[in-house]
Amino acid sequence: MFNRRPEWRADNQPRRVTITLDGMAVEAFEGDSVAAALLSANPVFTRRSPVSGAPRAPYCMMGICFECLVEIDGVPNRQACMIPVRDGMAVKRQVPPPAVNAPAESAHES
Amino acid sequence: MKADVMVIGAGPAGLSAATEAARHGLKVMLLDEQASPGGQIYRALARNTPPPAGAPDILGEDYWRGRPLLDAIDQAAVEYVPGATVWTAETDPLTVGYLKDERSFLRAARSLIIATGAYERPVPVPGWTLPGVMSAGAAQILMKAGGAALNGRIVLAGSGPLLQLVTCQLLKSGAEIAGLLETTTTKDYLAAARHLPRALRARDLLRKGLEMRRTIKASGIRVHKGVTNLQCHGKETVDGISFESRGKPDRIEADLVLLHEGVVPHVQMSRLLDLSHEWFEPQRYWRPVVDEWGETSAKGVFIAGDGAGIDGARAAEASGRLAALQAAAQLGALPNAERDEQAGAAFAQKAKEQRIRPLLDHLYRPPAHIVCPEDPSTIVCRCEEVCVRDIHACMETGCDGPNQLKAYSRCGMGPCQGRMCGLTVSELMAKQRGVTPDEVGYYRIRTPIKPIPLSALAAMEADEEVVAS
Amino acid sequence: MVGAAVAYGLARAGAHVRVLDEGDTAFRAARGNFGLTWVQTKGLGNQPYFELTRASVDGWTALAEELHEVSGIDLAYRRNGGLVICIGDSEAEERRRFIASFKQQAGNENYDCAFIDRPELQELFPNAEIGPTVSGASFSPMDGHVNPLFLLRAFSGGLKRHGGSAHTGHAVKEIRRSGSVFEVRTGDHTFQADKVVIAAGLGTEHLARMVGLDVPVRPERGQVLVTERTSPVFPYPMSGLRQTDEGTVMIGATREDVGYDTGTTVQGFAGMTRRAIASFPFLAQLRLVRGWGALRVLTPDGGPVYAESESHPGAYVATCHSGVTLASMHANLLPRWVLENRRPSELSTFGPERFHVQPAA
Numbered sequence: 001m002f003n004r005r006p007e008w009r010a011d012n013q014p015r016r017v018t019i020t021l022d023g024m025a026v027e028a029f030e031g032d033s034v035a036a037a038l039l040s041a042n043p044v045f046t047r048r049s050p051v052s053g054a055p056r057a058p059y060c061m062m063g064i065c066f067e068c069l070v071e072i073d074g075v076p077n078r079q080a081c082m083i084p085v086r087d088g089m090a091v092k093r094q095v096p097p098p099a100v101n102a103p104a105e106s107a108h109e110s
Numbered sequence: 111m112k113a114d115v116m117v118i119g120a121g122p123a124g125l126s127a128a129t130e131a132a133r134h135g136l137k138v139m140l141l142d143e144q145a146s147p148g149g150q151i152y153r154a155l156a157r158n159t160p161p162p163a164g165a166p167d168i169l170g171e172d173y174w175r176g177r178p179l180l181d182a183i184d185q186a187a188v189e190y191v192p193g194a195t196v197w198t199a200e201t202d203p204l205t206v207g208y209l210k211d212e213r214s215f216l217r218a219a220r221s222l223i224i225a226t227g228a229y230e231r232p233v234p235v236p237g238w239t240l241p242g243v244m245s246a247g248a249a250q251i252l253m254k255a256g257g258a259a260l261n262g263r264i265v266l267a268g269s270g271p272l273l274q275l276v277t278c279q280l281l282k283s284g285a286e287i288a289g290l291l292e293t294t295t296t297k298d299y300l301a302a303a304r305h306l307p308r309a310l311r312a313r314d315l316l317r318k319g320l321e322m323r324r325t326i327k328a329s330g331i332r333v334h335k336g337v338t339n340l341q342c343h344g345k346e347t348v349d350g351i352s353f354e355s356r357g358k359p360d361r362i363e364a365d366l367v368l369l370h371e372g373v374v375p376h377v378q379m380s381r382l383l384d385l386s387h388e389w390f391e392p393q394r395y396w397r398p399v400v401d402e403w404g405e406t407s408a409k410g411v412f413i414a415g416d417g418a419g420i421d422g423a424r425a426a427e428a429s430g431r432l433a434a435l436q437a438a439a440q441l442g443a444l445p446n447a448e449r450d451e452q453a454g455a456a457f458a459q460k461a462k463e464q465r466i467r468p469l470l471d472h473l474y475r476p477p478a479h480i481v482c483p484e485d486p487s488t489i490v491c492r493c494e495e496v497c498v499r500d501i502h503a504c505m506e507t508g509c510d511g512p513n514q515l516k517a518y519s520r521c522g523m524g525p526c527q528g529r530m531c532g533l534t535v536s537e538l539m540a541k542q543r544g545v546t547p548d549e550v551g552y553y554r555i556r557t558p559i560k561p562i563p564l565s566a567l568a569a570m571e572a573d574e575e576v577v578a579s
Numbered sequence: 580m581v582g583a584a585v586a587y588g589l590a591r592a593g594a595h596v597r598v599l600d601e602g603d604t605a606f607r608a609a610r611g612n613f614g615l616t617w618v619q620t621k622g623l624g625n626q627p628y629f630e631l632t633r634a635s636v637d638g639w640t641a642l643a644e645e646l647h648e649v650s651g652i653d654l655a656y657r658r659n660g661g662l663v664i665c666i667g668d669s670e671a672e673e674r675r676r677f678i679a680s681f682k683q684q685a686g687n688e689n690y691d692c693a694f695i696d697r698p699e700l701q702e703l704f705p706n707a708e709i710g711p712t713v714s715g716a717s718f719s720p721m722d723g724h725v726n727p728l729f730l731l732r733a734f735s736g737g738l739k740r741h742g743g744s745a746h747t748g749h750a751v752k753e754i755r756r757s758g759s760v761f762e763v764r765t766g767d768h769t770f771q772a773d774k775v776v777i778a779a780g781l782g783t784e785h786l787a788r789m790v791g792l793d794v795p796v797r798p799e800r801g802q803v804l805v806t807e808r809t810s811p812v813f814p815y816p817m818s819g820l821r822q823t824d825e826g827t828v829m830i831g832a833t834r835e836d837v838g839y840d841t842g843t844t845v846q847g848f849a850g851m852t853r854r855a856i857a858s859f860p861f862l863a864q865l866r867l868v869r870g871w872g873a874l875r876v877l878t879p880d881g882g883p884v885y886a887e888s889e890s891h892p893g894a895y896v897a898t899c900h901s902g903v904t905l906a907s908m909h910a911n912l913l914p915r916w917v918l919e920n921r922r923p924s925e926l927s928t929f930g931p932e933r934f935h936v937q938p939a940a
Contacts (some may be wrong), residue, residue: 001366002258005283007161014257031145031157034257044347045241050808050826051495055346057241059492061151061248062324062558063143064229064376066525067239077525077561078805082146082195094792096808103116108328198845207845215846281940507735508745512605519730520825525868551603557843561807565863568856570849578723 001039003020004029007051017087028085035061035081038091039085046080050096112128113139113189114128115437116206116219118196118379121149122423123415124225125179127430130546131223131249132186134438139217140183141194141208147183149227150247151423152176154255168282172318172423179427193496198557201383201408207437207557221437225430226376228416231395231476233369237342239386239492242349245372246262246276256390259283265351267340269298270372274322276537281329289325291337291353291360293371293477297468302473309469312462316469327532334360337478342367371476381555383408389548390419392471393447394425396552402430402457403436410440428456437569469481490538491531493524499537510543512536512553525561528553580727580776580902581909583734586743588914589776597772599765601750607780612727613803613831614823616904617661619692619719622840623681628882628927628929631908633689634925636721638907641751643725650717650736655824661722662700663711663818664858671714678717679823682918692719707812710857716817724816726824727903734910749880751779754789756891758925772892776931779840780879783884783898787931791890793817794931796898798874801832802847806865820855828865830855878934885913885929887922896931 004028006014020049021041028037035058038046043057047069058068061081071092078081078089113133117124118143128140148155155176161167183190191210197224198207207216207466230245237243246266252258265288266277275467277290309316326333334355343350343361351363374395377387386399386407397419405413415426438444444452483490486499496519504518512535515521521535522528528535536547543550582598582803590596616636622629636658639731643656665671676695679692696715701708703718706840735745744816749765754775756762777786780796787794808826833847849871856863883899897913898904912923 001262002252002260003255005259017461028297031154032256036252036258039252040256049239049495051493054239054495055237055241056492058244058349059239059248060231060245061251064526064529065232069185069525075563075864076809082143504732507732508598508600508747509732509737510737510747513603514747518732520728523805523869525866527869554604556869557845557848558867558870561866561868563850563864563866564806564856567848567867568852568863570845 001010001042004040010027016086018031019085019087019089019091021091030085032085033061033081034070034072034078034083034085034089034091038068038070038080045093045094047094055061057084111137113219114441115135115139115221115223115434115441116141116204117223118142118206118226119149119225119227119415119416119417120144120147120183120190120192121151121225121227121426121435122179123174123417123426124149124223125183125431126427127223127225127414127432127434128188128190129179129182129186130431130434131438134434134443135336136441136443138186138188138437139219140188140190141196141206142190142192143195145192147180147190148176148193150190150251151252152179156180158254164447166282170279171312172536173254182433195560196379197560198290198560199382199409200378200398204410208564209560209562212563212566214562214570220441222429223404223433223437224379224417225414225426226379226417226421228373229376229529231371231374233371233480234488234490234531234534235340235342235369235480236485236488237344237348237371240342240344241347241364242344243342243367243369244366246273247373248347248452249366249368250276250279253268253279253283260285262353264287264362264366264368265289265362265364266368266370267290267337267351267353268370268480269477271319271384271470272373273370274319274326276321276324276368277331277368281325281331284548286324287331288331288364289332291334291340291351293337293340293480295336295477298386298473298475302469303474305468305472307496309466312465314465315463323367326375338477341485351364351574371480373416373420375419376529376557378527378529378555380406380413380417381552382557382559383411385411387525389546391552392468392475393420394476394537394547396548401434404433405436408415408488408542410435410437419475421464425460428463431456461482476545481534482541483534490534491521491524493526493530494520494522496521496531498538501535502507502542503538505542510539511551512539513540516553522553528555552563580731580906581780581897581899582776583731583738584902584906584909585778585913585917587662587737587741587778588739588910590743591910591915591916592740592914594914594918596738596769597753598738598743598744598745599763599770600747601782602748605750606868613819613829613838614724614727614903615661615818615823616656616658616723617818618721618902620663620818621659621901622906623677625683625880625882626684627925629643629685629690629774631883631925632901632904632930633721635905635908636723638911640844642907642910646733646735646737646847647676649740652729652733652736654725654733656723656725657811658723659815661724661816661818662703662716662718662720664700664716664820666710666714666853666854666857668714674715682776683745687735692717703723703812703815703890704859706810706891707859707861710860712857722816724821725903726756730903730906751782751786754786754894761891761894763811773893775795776895776897776913776917778860778897780898781874783876787896790894790896790932792886792888792896793893793935794878794884794886794896794898795934796876796878797836799921800837800840800872800879801806801875802835802843802851802870802872803829803831804848804867805869806862807868808867812859812861819851819857828862828867839874841874844871845868847872880933884931885916885926885930886931
């Protein structure tokens with residue numbers, strides 16, 4: 001989704017950290033939010049809606065929309081756009097468990 | 111330990127409020143959700159640097175102007191807590207609960223200055239939940255904080271100064287802009303024209319606006335005007351956007367769609383505290399009712415900055431100072447005469463910044479087809495996936511208020527707690543009932559205003575820093 | 580909720596029904612509802628209340644199916660048993676005694692509830708480890724749960740389907756007899772009706788007086804918490820803890836006497852959360868998404884009140900604490916009373932006169 005321009009930063013060569021996304025290594029810069037790091041890896045989507053399973057990705061990047069919810073180091077539903085990356089962080093995309101159905105949607109068909 | 115002044119939010123309003131309050135010897139605590147100060151406008155400023163002479167300044171001079179605010183807060187005797195998410199607050203007694211590193215703290219204060227700013231008005235169009243569709247501000251955040259040069263075919267759509275600015279910033283960064291779709295209409299230009307004389311007295315701001323328009327024009331990108339019927343397309347990710355420009359249908363292939371229709375005050379805190387709000391018709395949002403110092407309907411509770419109505423960063427800085435001066439006076443740290451003397455410059459700065467607002471507020475009025483989406487399949491509540499059609503269906507069975515709608519449909523009940531659907535819901539219900547959104551009202555906002563882990567909640571009374579009220 | 584059920588039942592029976600309701604931010608007891616259809620703790624010392632409750636729950640499956648059909652809304656009703664979790668030995672002891680007393684009152688067969696120990700309890704929850712201080716639980720197959728918000732919507736939809744109408748934003752100011760009809764005035768409007776049913780929750784006392792009935796009610800605040808969605812962990816509802824069909828976990832509820840304050844308290848939240856975590860420690864890592872306080876309706880003895888006015892025949896009052904559990908009864912028995920002018924024998928002991936009996940000298 002984007003190329004890095006480290007020359008924009010005061011430290012010019014920011015420290016690189018590595019996080020994992022669903023087990024795959026993703027390179028990031030220190031100071032990145034988890035959401036920015038994920039987007040840099042072109043993940044297509046960063047979670048699936050627990051209601052319909054539709055793909056979602058960060059929308060606001062500033063803590064408002066909650067579209068960037070991911071599991072970080074085993075803790076689910078964390079706001080990726082508000083949390084800075086840390087070396088070795090394990091991030092997982094959330095997909096709804098199959099048994100959780102979508103009553104809101106079915107109810108609205110009436 | 112009780113704070114004299116508790117400031118929430120470290121954008122321009124919060125930084126200047128905290129700095130000013132500390133200058134009068136008050137014990138100041140500054141809570142901010144981000145990891146570094148600056149708010150959205152000066153985001154990541156501390157670690158960025160202006161380009162060397164000759165290189166394009168992508169973020170622009172207004173961004174670098176935040177530096178003195180950051181330097182001042184560094185020097186000030188302020189207990190600054192970054193990474194602090196406020197999840198509850200009450201006025202009697204004045205208390206704020208926040209989450210830091212997954213632990214919760216409850217702190218009492220004598221004065222509260224809420225400087226939680228604004229966020230971009232949600233733009234509910236069909237397909238806006240697709241990956242690859244973001245707010246224009248989100249793209250700017252990636253540039254500021256991520257050092258990101260966005261690639262792929264980008265389409266920007268909507269209206270407002272920030273849309274223009276982001277377009278210019280993207281152009282300077284060398285991004286490929288496949289189109290700029292402006293929803294502003296000729297009627298908006300005419301309505302705005304009568305506010306031009308006042309805006310002319312804010313020549314600086316006007317000049318910047320015109321410069322941005324020139325930059326866009328000179329770039330040769332495709333600009334479509336009078337755009338309606340926006341619709342984002344794609345399966346797993348966005349691949350294009352269709353629209354009508356002055357009634358003529360069109361479609362552009364895109365890898366990234368950036369939506370923007372202005373910004374609205376972030377009222378979650380002021381609603382939680384049950385403060386008085388008023389409907390601001392030109393920009394169709396609610397704002398808390400405040401006096402000239404920013405004091406709300408609750409004594410000792412202030413709103414500084416865009417959270418009280420959109421006036422921009424420089425006005426926010428001034429209003430932060432004004433709130434701090436009044437708080438200092440109320441707490442006995444500053445005689446009224448001195449308060450007035452020191453407030454002069456801030457009042458003048460705020461007034462100057464406000465001169466251009468009537469022009470902008472009328473030129474960039476959010477269009478009816480955006481604030482009140484007509485396509486029945488448009489998702490209004492992204493968290494619970496409640497569509498326009500569902501809201502109409504609920505209303506048919508006798509539900510005519512946002513709070514009943516929650517109960518009927520789960521609309522507004524997800525993790526964003528109504529931030530993304532609240533305005534749209536009130537507008538849709540108002541239109542259906544033939545009344546104003548103010549008459550319909552807004553969601554009742556309750557604790558927690560941000561999700562909090564149960565572990566932190568359960569440990570509340572065990573925390574040493576909890577202040578018994 | 581009581582009004583919605585009665586109105587639905589009346590419309591289904593062919594009556595022409597109008598529902599007058601307050602606006603968007605009214606004190607709606609239904610908001611505080613936890614969604615339990617609950618029998619095991621209802622009516623110790625009040626056998627008719629127990630029988631009424633059990634009969635209502637016996638009719639719930641049919642009600643849920645009927646509402647699904649008429650409104651298209653699946654209420655997610657499950658009646659596969661419910662539990663009261665005990666923490667520490669004294670709670671377990673107390674629960675055992677409670678069950679024994681109830682069985683004595685209602686008869687062993689009729690009161691279907693048993694105490695189960697830790698291993699048995701853990702077996703019921705294969706995906707959720709119980710806390711170390713949990714001492715057991717009572718389990719009753721009589722109990723179940725439902726989505727209470729959908730229930731309210733289904734009643735409204737069903738009412739409309741049967742030709743009734745709902746008017747919100749119409750708080751009732753006055754009810755009076757005018758010749759052979761009642762006149763009900765709300766702000767600018769006056770509605771006429773042959774019969775009036777007052778089911779106004781905390782507003783009942785005030786409105787009932789207008790038709791010569793004295794029905795004392797008072798508010799009891801319940802704070803309720805809801806977490807983010809999680810994978811299925813609780814196959815059974817518990818008193819104060821259940822997983823909704825969409826995956827959120829509800830934690831409740833406080834019982835506070837704080838007048839008409841619907842606010843929430845950090846202390847209330849913390850207390851409920853601690854108990855929930857003591858029951859199931861994994862809950863500690865879930866996030867609270869919403870919390871609210873709602874006012875429930877409490878009569879002096881906690882039982883429901885059903886009455887027809889003697890001074891104003893054709894005016895009825897119905898109010899209770901358990902609008903969901905008793906919903907099937909409200910939708911079936913009460914409409915019959917109103918339309919057939921004959922009080923069903925099951926309801927004979929629930930008049931408000933029971934609160935006004937002078938103690939024997």
